Amino acid sequence: MKRLSGILIFLFFGMNCFAQFTEYVNPFIGTTNFGTTNPGAIVPRGMVSVTPFNVSGSDINTWDKDARWWSTPYSWDNTYLTGFSHVNLSGVGCPDLGVIILMPTTGEVKADHKEYGSIMKNQVSIPGYYTTDLEKYGVKAEVSSTKRTGISRYTFPKGKSNILLNLGLGLTNESGAKIKIVNNQEIEGSRMTGTFCYNDGSERPVFFVARFSKKAEDLGVWKKMPEMKAESAWSDTDGQIKYYQNFTQEMYGDEIGAYFTFDTEENEQILVEVGVSYVSIENARMNLDAESNGFDFEKTKSQASVEWNDVLSRVKVEGGTKDQKTIFYTALYHTQIHPNIINDVNGQYPAMESFEIRETNNCDRYTVFSLWDTYRNFHPLMALLYPQEQLDMVRSMVDMYKESAWLPKWELNSKETHVMEGDPAIPVIVDSYLRGLTDFDVDAAYEAMYKSATTEGRNNKLRPDIDHYLAEGYVPLKEEFDNSVSHALEYYIADWNLAQFAKALDKKDDCKRFLGQSLRYKEYFDKEFNMIRPKLEDGSFLKNFNPQQGENFEPSPGFHEGTAWQYTFCVPHDVKGLTKLMGGKRNFINTLQSVFDNKLFDMANEPDIHYPYLFNYFKGDEWRTQKEVRNLIDTYYKNAADGIPGNDDCGTLSAWIVYSMMGIYPVCPGDTDYAITSPVFDKITIELDSEFHKGRSFEILTRRKNKDDLFIDKMMINGKKQNSYFINHKTISEGGKLEISLKK
Amino acid sequence: MKRLSGILIFLFFGMNCFAQFTEYVNPFIGTTNFGTTNPGAIVPRGMVSVTPFNVSGSDINTWDKDARWWSTPYSWDNTYLTGFSHVNLSGVGCPDLGVIILMPTTGEVKADHKEYGSIMKNQVSIPGYYTTDLEKYGVKAEVSSTKRTGISRYTFPKGKSNILLNLGLGLTNESGAKIKIVNNQEIEGSRMTGTFCYNDGSERPVFFVARFSKKAEDLGVWKKMPEMKAESAWSDTDGQIKYYQNFTQEMYGDEIGAYFTFDTEENEQILVEVGVSYVSIENARMNLDAESNGFDFEKTKSQASVEWNDVLSRVKVEGGTKDQKTIFYTALYHTQIHPNIINDVNGQYPAMESFEIRETNNCDRYTVFSLWDTYRNFHPLMALLYPQEQLDMVRSMVDMYKESAWLPKWELNSKETHVMEGDPAIPVIVDSYLRGLTDFDVDAAYEAMYKSATTEGRNNKLRPDIDHYLAEGYVPLKEEFDNSVSHALEYYIADWNLAQFAKALDKKDDCKRFLGQSLRYKEYFDKEFNMIRPKLEDGSFLKNFNPQQGENFEPSPGFHEGTAWQYTFCVPHDVKGLTKLMGGKRNFINTLQSVFDNKLFDMANEPDIHYPYLFNYFKGDEWRTQKEVRNLIDTYYKNAADGIPGNDDCGTLSAWIVYSMMGIYPVCPGDTDYAITSPVFDKITIELDSEFHKGRSFEILTRRKNKDDLFIDKMMINGKKQNSYFINHKTISEGGKLEISLKK
Known part of the structure; x- marks a missing residue:
C-alpha cells in the first residue's frame, strides 16, 4: 500500500488523537x-x-x-x-x-x-x-x-x-x-x-x-x-x-x-x-x-x-513493530465489515426468507452470517469487544427463526444460502448467553435450537441427515463426497452447546440428552488409524482411507474442505474424551504435534484453527501452544496484500489473529474460558463496554527480558499468581490485568 | 374460417337485428x-x-x-x-x-x-x-x-x-x-x-x-x-x-x-x-x-x-353475393382497428415523443397513424362514415405537433417511427377540413404544415431533403436507393393540399406559393420515356433508367416500393397538367391503359391505387375505370385468408375495396370529389352522422338488366340526371340518392 502523506498529515493534525488507530489499517x-x-x-x-x-x-x-x-x-x-x-x-x-x-x-x-x-x-x-x-x-x-x-x-x-x-x-x-x-x-x-x-x-x-x-x-x-x-x-x-x-x-x-x-x-x-x-x-x-x-x-x-x-479504539496495543500493529488493527478492521446492517434508517428490513417488510425495535438488524466460520472465534471476540453489536446479532438470528421457522446457517440479505453444514447458530447464541449477553428472546432461541436438534426427517432444514445421527449417533457416508463426518462433527459441537444452554436454563433432562449426543463423535474414532474416520451405514469404517486426502480444497470422502487430520481434533468440547480415545496425553500430544511438524495443519480454513491451542489442556506442554501460535502468526500473517493465509471468511481468520496477538483464544465456543498464549504486544488494553461489563478495562501486560522471548515464565492476574493457562471471560469482563513474564 | 353455428344462432336470436353485420365479417x-x-x-x-x-x-x-x-x-x-x-x-x-x-x-x-x-x-x-x-x-x-x-x-x-x-x-x-x-x-x-x-x-x-x-x-x-x-x-x-x-x-x-x-x-x-x-x-x-x-x-x-x-351499420348493403358482403364488411371491419385509442379511461396518455403524461379533453387520443398509406383513401372514408372519430384523429395529429413540434408521419404509440416519406399529415388534415370537419385548432395545424413545408435544412424532420426541393423544385437522386422521386411526389401532393388549405383560410400568397411548388413535379417528366424519371443534382436524368425496376418490392433508383410506372401517374392533384405533358388525352389514356394491360400495375401497394379511377377524368373513357376497378375487385379481393392483395396498411387496401364496392372513390385527397364507378351492390345506404352531416342517409341504387351488367348507362342524383362521373362529398353529406343504371 502506498499512502498519501498528505492524508496522514490531515488525519494527524485534522483529527487529532483518532489518527492513531486508522493509521495502522x-x-x-x-x-x-x-x-x-x-x-x-x-x-x-x-x-x-x-x-x-x-x-x-x-x-x-x-x-x-x-x-x-x-x-x-x-x-x-x-x-x-x-x-x-x-x-x-x-x-x-x-x-x-x-x-x-x-x-x-x-x-x-x-x-x-x-x-x-x-x-x-x-x-x-x-x-x-x-x-x-x-x-x-x-x-x-x-x-x-x-x-x-x-x-x-x-x-x-x-x-x-x-x-x-x-x-x-x-x-x-x-x-x-x-x-x-x-x-x-x-x-x-x-x-x-x-x-x-x-x-x-x-x-x-x-x-x-x-x-x-x-x-x-x-x-x-x-x-x-x-x-x-x-x-x-x-x-x-x-x-x-x-x-x-x-x-x-x-x-x-x-x-x-x-x-x-x-x-x-x-x-x-x-x-x-x-x-x-x-x-x-x-x-x-x-x-x-x-x-x-x-x-x-x-x-x-x-x-x-x-x-x-x-x-478500533476498543483495543489499544503498545509495543510490537509497526507491521505487527498494522496486522492487528487491519484484522480488527476486517472483523467490522460483516455481519453488516440491513435495516434502513427507519428500521425497515426484509424479513428472512420472504419479501415481507419488518421493522427493528431500537436495535440493528444484521445480515451476512457465515456462521460455520464465525461461530468459532469471531462471535466470542465480538461479545468481548462489541457486546452491543453481538447482542443485536443474536437478536437478528432469533428474529430470523421467528420469521422463517429456522435459525440461519449461511444467511445473506435475509435469505438462507444453504452453504456449508452444521447448526452453527446454536454455539453463537449459547456462547453469547454464557458470556452475559442474555437480553434476547431466550425462550424462542431455545425453541429454535431444540427444533433443529430434534426434528426428524429430511425436512430438518439445518440437519437434513439427522435421522441416522439421532438413531446411531453418527452420519454415515452414503456418497463419496457427502461431507458426512463434517456434518456430524458440527452437530456434536452444536448439541454440546445446546446442553450448556439447557443447563443454564435448568432443563436437566435436555442437558443430559444433548450432552450424551455430543459425545457420540466417538463413533467415528478408529483405533486402527487412531483418528476420526468416515463410517458407513452398516457401522463399518470407510475402506481405502487416506487421512491426507482433502488437502488444498480437493474433495475428500466424509470431510468438507479438509483432511481427516484437519478434523480429527475438531471436538473442542471434549478434549479429555478424545485424549482418552487416543490412548492418553502423550499419544494425543505427539499426534497433535505431528500435525504441525508434518505440515498437515491448514491455517487457511476453520476446522483446525483451534489446534495450536489444544496443547494448553496438558500441563507442562503449554509451551507448544506458544511456539506453534507464534510460528503461525509469523508465517501466515503479513502487512501485505497476501497477508491473510486464505479466505478471511467474514473475519474469522482475522479474529484468530486478533485473539492470538493478544495472547488469548476461545478454544471452544460455549466454553467461556480463553486459552492463554504469549502475546505479541507489550501492553494490550481492552476497553470494556460499561453497559455489558463490570470493569472499565482489562490490560494484558507482557514483560520480555529479551526482544524475542516467547515462552511464558509466569503469570499474574490482578496481582495474584496464575497457574492455569486459561482465563475466563468473566475475569476479563470484570476488569483488571493479566501480567505475563516471558522467557526465552 | 370455420364458424360455430351455435354462435351464429346466439347472435341471431340473442342479439336480434345486430347480427346481420357481424355475420358478414x-x-x-x-x-x-x-x-x-x-x-x-x-x-x-x-x-x-x-x-x-x-x-x-x-x-x-x-x-x-x-x-x-x-x-x-x-x-x-x-x-x-x-x-x-x-x-x-x-x-x-x-x-x-x-x-x-x-x-x-x-x-x-x-x-x-x-x-x-x-x-x-x-x-x-x-x-x-x-x-x-x-x-x-x-x-x-x-x-x-x-x-x-x-x-x-x-x-x-x-x-x-x-x-x-x-x-x-x-x-x-x-x-x-x-x-x-x-x-x-x-x-x-x-x-x-x-x-x-x-x-x-x-x-x-x-x-x-x-x-x-x-x-x-x-x-x-x-x-x-x-x-x-x-x-x-x-x-x-x-x-x-x-x-x-x-x-x-x-x-x-x-x-x-x-x-x-x-x-x-x-x-x-x-x-x-x-x-x-x-x-x-x-x-x-x-x-x-x-x-x-x-x-x-x-x-x-x-x-x-x-x-x-x-x-358496421353505418353502411348497409343489399344485393351482391354473401362472399361480396363478407369482403365488404370485413374490409369495413379492418378500417376500425387502427388508428386506435391510446388514452386511458381517465383521459391520460403519453405525449408525443416524450414520457410526459397529458390528458384528453372530452375526445379520444388516437395512435398508429400509417399516414403515407392512409392519407390516400382511409381518412376520407372515415370523414364520410365516422366523422367524430376522424375529427378526433385530426385533433390527435395537431396535438402531436403541439407536443413534439412536428406533425406525425408514421406514428406509433406517441413515437414517430420515421418510416416511409413525405408529409402525409397535411393531406389528411386538409381533406378533413374541406369535408367540413373544422372543429380543431386550425391555426396550429396551419402553423405545423407551414413549418414542414418551408423549414430549410436537414433539421426539417419531415422533409430532410427540402433544400433542393425548394430551390430547384425537385429532390435529386444522390444515392442509388434514396427514394428521392417518391419523396418529392409526396411533397407535391402535400403542398397542393396546403395550397387548398391556404385558399380556404384566405391566405392568398401562401396559396399561390404552395400551388406553384406542387406543380414542379414536372421537373421529373422526361420526354424521352414520356414519364416520371429520377433526376440528378445537375439537372440531368438518371442514366440506365429502367421503368420496370422496382417490381415486387425490389429496390429501384429514386422510387420507394415501386417502379416508375407505379409512380408516374401519382400526381392526382394535376391530372390535366400531366395529360398535357404526356401529349394529350389519347397518349395519357393509352399509356395508363398499358399499365393495366401489361401488368405493370400493383394492387398491393399504395402509390398507384388511384390509377384505375383516372380514366374518369376523360369524357367517354369512364368505362375503362368501371372495367379495371371491377377486374381488380374480382381478382384481388376474396372471402379467404389470402383475400387482401397485400399488406392492408392499417386499412388502406380495405378502404379501397369499401369505396370501390360502393362505386365511389376519393382520387385525390384535398379534392372532395369522388370518382364514380359501377357499384357491386344493388343498394347501399350510408347512414350519415347527424352531428356532422346535413342529411340522414345517402343511398346508392344500382339497376342491372342482367346480373353481370358492369358499365354505367346513366345516372340520376336526387332524381336529376347526372352527366359528370364525379360526385362531391357535400352532395352525399346532404343526403339523398344516386341512382345508377348499368348496361352490359
Missing part, C-alpha cells in the same frame, strides 16, 4: 492469496461499501470472475478497473453482490466494460476512503461512504466527461435490473442479486438512488440487445449496446445502465452519492437524505475515519 | 398473403386485442418471425400457438408489439415457448371473439376484449393446469420487462416495445395488470439466465430458464414471465382479464376496474358484438 491486506477482502470504502458494519471492481473485462488482469470460481470484486493482482460497486461482500468464498457500479469516463459514451475500463494507478486505501487514478482518462476517483450511502468524487480533465451507472456487470451471477432517470441529477433503480455459491434460491433485489452534484448536459440509458436472426438483424443494434437518449421511463433488462454526460473544466470535480436499501427505492432515497452530507466529500470521509477510530 | 381475411391482419379479439379502435401468437418456436410453422422480415403475430398458414398477445398491430408492414402473452398449459410448468407451444385446432373468429383448441393440452381457449382490456377463458381438463404470462416472447425486437405477482389472483408489470421496422428510437413501455378468476395453488416467476462461463457454469440454471417460486418482488430481465398453477376439475374454466395502459400500472388497473365485467365472458363478448354491429 492497511485495507489491502487480504486482497490477494484468496483472502477475498477488498479495499473499498466502508464504515463499520455498513450496508454500503464503494469498492473498485477490477475482475472482469480484460486479459491484462491476472484473475477474471468468469474464468474460474471467483468471489471478490477486487484483486490486488489486477489493474483493469471497470467501476466501483456499491454493495459488496468481503472475505467470503462465493460470488454475489458486487453491483450498482459507477464509472467515470471521458469522451464518447461507451457502456461495454470491456471497452470503457481503465488501468488503475496510484491506489490508496485507508478506512473509509479509497482513491485511484484512471490512466486512460486522466481521472482521479475518490470514494467514501456512510452506513447506507456511498460518495464518489471524480476529478475530470477539461472536455466531455461521463459518469456511467452500470447495472449489467456484477460479481453476482444473478441478473436483471431496472433503472429510471428521475431528472438530470438523479437516477433510481434496482438490481437483482442472489446466486451465492452459484446456487439458486437466495434472490433478492437491492434498490438504490444515485444523486449527482451537477446537472447532466446529456443523459440516457442503455441496454445490451439480444442477438437477432435473419432480417431482424437489420436492426442497427442487433447484439449491440443500444443507447436511449433522454429515456426517462423505467428501463428493464439483463444488461442495462445509465449515462450522465457533463462538460467539465480542467480538474472539475463531480460527485455522486448513492443511497441503498433492500426494502425499496423510497427507502434508498430516505437513507440517502438522512445520511448524505450534501456532497461534502471531506466531511463524509472524516466522519468515516472518526467512526473507524472509535471502533 | 371474416377476421381471417388478410391473415396470409402478407395481408398481416390478424384474427384476434378486438373492439372498434381498441387499445387491446387478444391475438393468437403463432409465428415462433417451431419448424412446423410455415413462417417464423425470426427467419425473415415479419410483421404480424399470427399467420393463417401456421399452426404452432405459443400464446395470446394483448397489444398488437394489424395490417402493418413492420414488426412491433405482439407482447403480454398469456398461454394455458397443463402438467409441469415449462416457460420456453419452444417447449410449451401447442398445435391449434378448430379456430373460430368473429368480431370481438376468437377461440381455438390446444391439441397438446386438451384446452379450449376463448378470448374477447373491451377497449382497454382482454379477457381469456380457458377450459381445462382435470389435473394440474397452468396459465403462463410470458414477457420474453414478442413480435417486437425490443426487449426488457418487469413483472410482479401482486397476490395469488393478480400480476402486474410492464414490457418494453418499440423497434418498429427494426429501427431504434420509438421505445416505450406498455403496462398491464392481469387478474385471475381463481386463486393460484402455486405461483412464481421465471427468467432466462445468461450463459455463464468456466466455473460459473456450475450453476444449475446456467443458460436455462430459472424458476423463482413464490417470488413476489418485482423481477426484471430480458426474458421473464410468471406462472400460476391450479388444480382443475374436468372442464373447469379459469378466466383471466388483462388491463393495459401506456401510462402506468396504476392506470392499467384503473382501466381494468372500469371496463371489466367481473369475469363475465359472455357479457364482454356480446358487448363487443354490439359495438361492432353499431360501427
Whole structure:
C-alpha cells in the first residue's frame, strides 16, 4: 500500500488523537492469496461499501470472475478497473453482490466494460476512503461512504466527461435490473442479486438512488440487445449496446445502465452519492437524505475515519513493530465489515426468507452470517469487544427463526444460502448467553435450537441427515463426497452447546440428552488409524482411507474442505474424551504435534484453527501452544496484500489473529474460558463496554527480558499468581490485568 | 374460417337485428398473403386485442418471425400457438408489439415457448371473439376484449393446469420487462416495445395488470439466465430458464414471465382479464376496474358484438353475393382497428415523443397513424362514415405537433417511427377540413404544415431533403436507393393540399406559393420515356433508367416500393397538367391503359391505387375505370385468408375495396370529389352522422338488366340526371340518392 502523506498529515493534525488507530489499517491486506477482502470504502458494519471492481473485462488482469470460481470484486493482482460497486461482500468464498457500479469516463459514451475500463494507478486505501487514478482518462476517483450511502468524487480533465451507472456487470451471477432517470441529477433503480455459491434460491433485489452534484448536459440509458436472426438483424443494434437518449421511463433488462454526460473544466470535480436499501427505492432515497452530507466529500470521509477510530479504539496495543500493529488493527478492521446492517434508517428490513417488510425495535438488524466460520472465534471476540453489536446479532438470528421457522446457517440479505453444514447458530447464541449477553428472546432461541436438534426427517432444514445421527449417533457416508463426518462433527459441537444452554436454563433432562449426543463423535474414532474416520451405514469404517486426502480444497470422502487430520481434533468440547480415545496425553500430544511438524495443519480454513491451542489442556506442554501460535502468526500473517493465509471468511481468520496477538483464544465456543498464549504486544488494553461489563478495562501486560522471548515464565492476574493457562471471560469482563513474564 | 353455428344462432336470436353485420365479417381475411391482419379479439379502435401468437418456436410453422422480415403475430398458414398477445398491430408492414402473452398449459410448468407451444385446432373468429383448441393440452381457449382490456377463458381438463404470462416472447425486437405477482389472483408489470421496422428510437413501455378468476395453488416467476462461463457454469440454471417460486418482488430481465398453477376439475374454466395502459400500472388497473365485467365472458363478448354491429351499420348493403358482403364488411371491419385509442379511461396518455403524461379533453387520443398509406383513401372514408372519430384523429395529429413540434408521419404509440416519406399529415388534415370537419385548432395545424413545408435544412424532420426541393423544385437522386422521386411526389401532393388549405383560410400568397411548388413535379417528366424519371443534382436524368425496376418490392433508383410506372401517374392533384405533358388525352389514356394491360400495375401497394379511377377524368373513357376497378375487385379481393392483395396498411387496401364496392372513390385527397364507378351492390345506404352531416342517409341504387351488367348507362342524383362521373362529398353529406343504371 502506498499512502498519501498528505492524508496522514490531515488525519494527524485534522483529527487529532483518532489518527492513531486508522493509521495502522492497511485495507489491502487480504486482497490477494484468496483472502477475498477488498479495499473499498466502508464504515463499520455498513450496508454500503464503494469498492473498485477490477475482475472482469480484460486479459491484462491476472484473475477474471468468469474464468474460474471467483468471489471478490477486487484483486490486488489486477489493474483493469471497470467501476466501483456499491454493495459488496468481503472475505467470503462465493460470488454475489458486487453491483450498482459507477464509472467515470471521458469522451464518447461507451457502456461495454470491456471497452470503457481503465488501468488503475496510484491506489490508496485507508478506512473509509479509497482513491485511484484512471490512466486512460486522466481521472482521479475518490470514494467514501456512510452506513447506507456511498460518495464518489471524480476529478475530470477539461472536455466531455461521463459518469456511467452500470447495472449489467456484477460479481453476482444473478441478473436483471431496472433503472429510471428521475431528472438530470438523479437516477433510481434496482438490481437483482442472489446466486451465492452459484446456487439458486437466495434472490433478492437491492434498490438504490444515485444523486449527482451537477446537472447532466446529456443523459440516457442503455441496454445490451439480444442477438437477432435473419432480417431482424437489420436492426442497427442487433447484439449491440443500444443507447436511449433522454429515456426517462423505467428501463428493464439483463444488461442495462445509465449515462450522465457533463462538460467539465480542467480538474472539475463531480460527485455522486448513492443511497441503498433492500426494502425499496423510497427507502434508498430516505437513507440517502438522512445520511448524505450534501456532497461534502471531506466531511463524509472524516466522519468515516472518526467512526473507524472509535471502533478500533476498543483495543489499544503498545509495543510490537509497526507491521505487527498494522496486522492487528487491519484484522480488527476486517472483523467490522460483516455481519453488516440491513435495516434502513427507519428500521425497515426484509424479513428472512420472504419479501415481507419488518421493522427493528431500537436495535440493528444484521445480515451476512457465515456462521460455520464465525461461530468459532469471531462471535466470542465480538461479545468481548462489541457486546452491543453481538447482542443485536443474536437478536437478528432469533428474529430470523421467528420469521422463517429456522435459525440461519449461511444467511445473506435475509435469505438462507444453504452453504456449508452444521447448526452453527446454536454455539453463537449459547456462547453469547454464557458470556452475559442474555437480553434476547431466550425462550424462542431455545425453541429454535431444540427444533433443529430434534426434528426428524429430511425436512430438518439445518440437519437434513439427522435421522441416522439421532438413531446411531453418527452420519454415515452414503456418497463419496457427502461431507458426512463434517456434518456430524458440527452437530456434536452444536448439541454440546445446546446442553450448556439447557443447563443454564435448568432443563436437566435436555442437558443430559444433548450432552450424551455430543459425545457420540466417538463413533467415528478408529483405533486402527487412531483418528476420526468416515463410517458407513452398516457401522463399518470407510475402506481405502487416506487421512491426507482433502488437502488444498480437493474433495475428500466424509470431510468438507479438509483432511481427516484437519478434523480429527475438531471436538473442542471434549478434549479429555478424545485424549482418552487416543490412548492418553502423550499419544494425543505427539499426534497433535505431528500435525504441525508434518505440515498437515491448514491455517487457511476453520476446522483446525483451534489446534495450536489444544496443547494448553496438558500441563507442562503449554509451551507448544506458544511456539506453534507464534510460528503461525509469523508465517501466515503479513502487512501485505497476501497477508491473510486464505479466505478471511467474514473475519474469522482475522479474529484468530486478533485473539492470538493478544495472547488469548476461545478454544471452544460455549466454553467461556480463553486459552492463554504469549502475546505479541507489550501492553494490550481492552476497553470494556460499561453497559455489558463490570470493569472499565482489562490490560494484558507482557514483560520480555529479551526482544524475542516467547515462552511464558509466569503469570499474574490482578496481582495474584496464575497457574492455569486459561482465563475466563468473566475475569476479563470484570476488569483488571493479566501480567505475563516471558522467557526465552 | 370455420364458424360455430351455435354462435351464429346466439347472435341471431340473442342479439336480434345486430347480427346481420357481424355475420358478414371474416377476421381471417388478410391473415396470409402478407395481408398481416390478424384474427384476434378486438373492439372498434381498441387499445387491446387478444391475438393468437403463432409465428415462433417451431419448424412446423410455415413462417417464423425470426427467419425473415415479419410483421404480424399470427399467420393463417401456421399452426404452432405459443400464446395470446394483448397489444398488437394489424395490417402493418413492420414488426412491433405482439407482447403480454398469456398461454394455458397443463402438467409441469415449462416457460420456453419452444417447449410449451401447442398445435391449434378448430379456430373460430368473429368480431370481438376468437377461440381455438390446444391439441397438446386438451384446452379450449376463448378470448374477447373491451377497449382497454382482454379477457381469456380457458377450459381445462382435470389435473394440474397452468396459465403462463410470458414477457420474453414478442413480435417486437425490443426487449426488457418487469413483472410482479401482486397476490395469488393478480400480476402486474410492464414490457418494453418499440423497434418498429427494426429501427431504434420509438421505445416505450406498455403496462398491464392481469387478474385471475381463481386463486393460484402455486405461483412464481421465471427468467432466462445468461450463459455463464468456466466455473460459473456450475450453476444449475446456467443458460436455462430459472424458476423463482413464490417470488413476489418485482423481477426484471430480458426474458421473464410468471406462472400460476391450479388444480382443475374436468372442464373447469379459469378466466383471466388483462388491463393495459401506456401510462402506468396504476392506470392499467384503473382501466381494468372500469371496463371489466367481473369475469363475465359472455357479457364482454356480446358487448363487443354490439359495438361492432353499431360501427358496421353505418353502411348497409343489399344485393351482391354473401362472399361480396363478407369482403365488404370485413374490409369495413379492418378500417376500425387502427388508428386506435391510446388514452386511458381517465383521459391520460403519453405525449408525443416524450414520457410526459397529458390528458384528453372530452375526445379520444388516437395512435398508429400509417399516414403515407392512409392519407390516400382511409381518412376520407372515415370523414364520410365516422366523422367524430376522424375529427378526433385530426385533433390527435395537431396535438402531436403541439407536443413534439412536428406533425406525425408514421406514428406509433406517441413515437414517430420515421418510416416511409413525405408529409402525409397535411393531406389528411386538409381533406378533413374541406369535408367540413373544422372543429380543431386550425391555426396550429396551419402553423405545423407551414413549418414542414418551408423549414430549410436537414433539421426539417419531415422533409430532410427540402433544400433542393425548394430551390430547384425537385429532390435529386444522390444515392442509388434514396427514394428521392417518391419523396418529392409526396411533397407535391402535400403542398397542393396546403395550397387548398391556404385558399380556404384566405391566405392568398401562401396559396399561390404552395400551388406553384406542387406543380414542379414536372421537373421529373422526361420526354424521352414520356414519364416520371429520377433526376440528378445537375439537372440531368438518371442514366440506365429502367421503368420496370422496382417490381415486387425490389429496390429501384429514386422510387420507394415501386417502379416508375407505379409512380408516374401519382400526381392526382394535376391530372390535366400531366395529360398535357404526356401529349394529350389519347397518349395519357393509352399509356395508363398499358399499365393495366401489361401488368405493370400493383394492387398491393399504395402509390398507384388511384390509377384505375383516372380514366374518369376523360369524357367517354369512364368505362375503362368501371372495367379495371371491377377486374381488380374480382381478382384481388376474396372471402379467404389470402383475400387482401397485400399488406392492408392499417386499412388502406380495405378502404379501397369499401369505396370501390360502393362505386365511389376519393382520387385525390384535398379534392372532395369522388370518382364514380359501377357499384357491386344493388343498394347501399350510408347512414350519415347527424352531428356532422346535413342529411340522414345517402343511398346508392344500382339497376342491372342482367346480373353481370358492369358499365354505367346513366345516372340520376336526387332524381336529376347526372352527366359528370364525379360526385362531391357535400352532395352525399346532404343526403339523398344516386341512382345508377348499368348496361352490359
